[in-house]
Amino acid sequence: MKKYIAEFIGTLVLTTLGCGTAMLVGCDAANGCGYLLTALAFGLSIVAMAYSIGNISGCHINPAVSLGVFMSGGMEGKDLIGYIIAQCAGALAGALLLFGIFGLGGVVDFTGGLGSNGLTGVNGSFLAGLFVEVLLTFIFVLTILGVTSPNFKHGSFAGLVIGLTLTFVHIFGIGLTGTSVNPARSFGPAVVAILMGNTAPIKCLWVFIVGPLLGAALAAVIYGVLESEE
Numbered sequence: 001m002k003k004y005i006a007e008f009i010g011t012l013v014l015t016t017l018g019c020g021t022a023m024l025v026g027c028d029a030a031n032g033c034g035y036l037l038t039a040l041a042f043g044l045s046i047v048a049m050a051y052s053i054g055n056i057s058g059c060h061i062n063p064a065v066s067l068g069v070f071m072s073g074g075m076e077g078k079d080l081i082g083y084i085i086a087q088c089a090g091a092l093a094g095a096l097l098l099f100g101i102f103g104l105g106g107v108v109d110f111t112g113g114l115g116s117n118g119l120t121g122v123n124g125s126f127l128a129g130l131f132v133e134v135l136l137t138f139i140f141v142l143t144i145l146g147v148t149s150p151n152f153k154h155g156s157f158a159g160l161v162i163g164l165t166l167t168f169v170h171i172f173g174i175g176l177t178g179t180s181v182n183p184a185r186s187f188g189p190a191v192v193a194i195l196m197g198n199t200a201p202i203k204c205l206w207v208f209i210v211g212p213l214l215g216a217a218l219a220a221v222i223y224g225v226l227e228s229e230e
């Protein structure tokens with residue numbers, strides 16, 4: 001149970017600070033610094049959580065990462081289910097916190113999106129958005145599997161490497177899909193936004209669930225082949 005609580009807390013922090021920063025600084029092509037600040041917020045959230053809850057749960061805080069670890073033999077099926085439930089619950093809680101801060105507190109002009117992902121940068125193309133999410137999640141999860149492997153000799157730096165990797169995939173992907181690479185991070189804000197009357201996120205939510213899961217599965221398969229002695 002402690003592992004699930006840790007995953008809940010970690011995903012709550014990631015969603016609140018990552019999506020909250022995106023809401024504060026804006027994510028559009030005319031505001032490049034907003035891209036960088038949002039990318040850093042997500043990346044630094046991972047670094048902070050990796051060195052705080054990493055020794056308890058491994059700090060997956062992402063169903064795609066948990067799937068990749070499961071397929072690589074790093075966790076049991078019951079833990080995979082428990083992790084995903086905890087991660088989605090944490091993302092929902094984080095989105096509710098954002099609604100309380102921005103929607104009720106009136107911090108900025110509140111549009112109701114709560115940092116939800118979208119396909120504006122790929123002209124609404126579901127296929128292009130799916131491809132972007134598969135690619136970026138593949139890179140992210142492949143890195144995680146590499147730096148957390150027993151064969152990696154610098155495991156103490158794993159959290160920093162993973163955080164920096166999340167930052168750079170966000171820098172590339174924010175202008176295209178808002179960068180999910182994390183079904184829970186997309187699920188929480190989208191559900192709360194929908195409950196608050198903004199139905200736009202529901203139209204493409206499946207892209208940000210299916211894409212990261214496919215990317216993670218592909219990373220697990222390819223990394224397993226690369227690391228195999230055969």
